[in-house]
Amino acid sequence: MSYESVFRPDLFRGQTIIVTGGGSGIGRCTAHELASLGARVALVGRKAEKVETVKAEITEDGGIASAHVCDIRDEEAVKTTVKEIIDQHGGLNGLVNNAGGQFPSPLASINQKGWETVVRTNLTGGFLMAREAYTQKLSKTGGAIVNIVADMWGGMPGMGHSGAARAGMVNFTQTAAVEWGTSGVRVNAVAPGWIASSGMDSYPESMKQWIRSLADAVPIKRLGTEAEVSSAICFLLSPAAAYISGDTLRIDAGSSQGGRVWPLPKAKNNEPFNGFHRSTKPNVLKDE
Template sequence: MSYQSIFRPCLFAGQTLIVTGGGSGIGRCTAHELASLGATVALVGRKADKLEAVRAEIAEDGGQAHTYTCDIRDEAVVADTIRTILSEHDNVTGLLNNAGGQYPSPLASINQKGWETVVRTNLTGGFLMARELYNQHLSKTGGAIVNIVADMWGGMPGMGHSGAARAGMVNFTQTAAVEWGCSGVRVNAVAPGWIASSGMDTYPEQMQQWIRGLRDAVPFKRIGTESEVSAAICFLLSPGSAFINGDTLRIDGGASQGTAVWPLPKAKNNEPFNGFHRATTPKVLQD
């Protein structure tokens, strides 16, 4: 089987697109879809073995990908990584800033090191990747950047460090869209809600029941798929979004729009889209 994208074949043929955090989850899924649409994918992440596994999957499916080990929180390493990618590939047209991470904790229990680590991962790293690609290349050629944020509207209780960083990334997205638009660079963000991704299995056991109940707060009464996020990312990287700039697209089934005051009845007429032929259901959601 191959990726069942909704987009036309060869949409990204002849282009190289950079995906950070491409070794798992949404990054892995999007890398597969981009490759299936003809792109050469530059997979960037800290763990070489995970990147290599995804590269091998893409190659087995007939696509092209290359791996680059990089800690996006290290300014010098990021600059060198971008320089290497540009020296090895022609026509680098875009970046998916997907790499991130956090851990559950109430604000009162987060120490400075934990706070700064999460902010560096979810905000500073994305800024460094975008800035370096812009300064070294996109400022001359134009292109597109998509930043992954999160559903943090109304606060992010239990993960305040991540919520603050993601909110900062939304503002960075808006600022970069204005400052870099004159160079033909579009900068947008995608805010996934509750998505059935491998990251769900990284949280402690005491959170598993809470995770299983998340679907009840979504009007569709289901969790989203990685493919539904990837499709939005591919659109924002494509020519079809040529006049979209500085926006943040929520992919949460409407969960961020509601309140506890309005009851959610039983849902119908909504089937998930899952074009990723290698997708697996997180263990925490397996019945």
């Protein structure tokens, strides 16, 4: 089997695209789709085993990928990794700033270390990757950057550190689109809502029931798939989005648009798109 992308074959042939957090979840799915469309994908992650596993999957499927271990919060490590990728692949055309992470906690219980760790991961790390991709290569050749944020409109109760960081990344996206636009670099973001991804299994047992109830708050009454996020990322990286920059695309089936107060009846006509041939259901959802 191979990835069943909605885009034409060879769309990214000859291009090198970095995917941070490429060892799991949305990053893994996006890396597979990009590789299936001809891109040379540079997988970046903190754990060698994860990115090496995805590299092996992509290679087995006939694609081209490389694996790179890097803590995106470390400025010197980011500089070195981006240079290594450019040297290895002979160039750079795009960046998917997907790496991130957080832990559930009310604001009053977050200490300074926990706050700064999440902000460094979800905001500072993304900035460092984008800055190095731009200064080392994209400023000379043009290209596209897609930052992955989150549905933080209206606040993120229970994850305020992540909400603050993601909101900062949206503003960074807007600023970079202006400052880097004259170099032919487009910068956009996607904001996934509730996506059935392996990341759901990282939360504690106490959150399982809440996770299983999330679909009820979505107008179409289901969670999204990783492929539904990946396809949006691929579009924003593609020539079809050549006049789109500084925008954030919400991928949440309207769940951020007032569903908290509007009664939601039983849904219909809501079949998911899932072109990812290696997708797996999160464990927390398997016994539904």
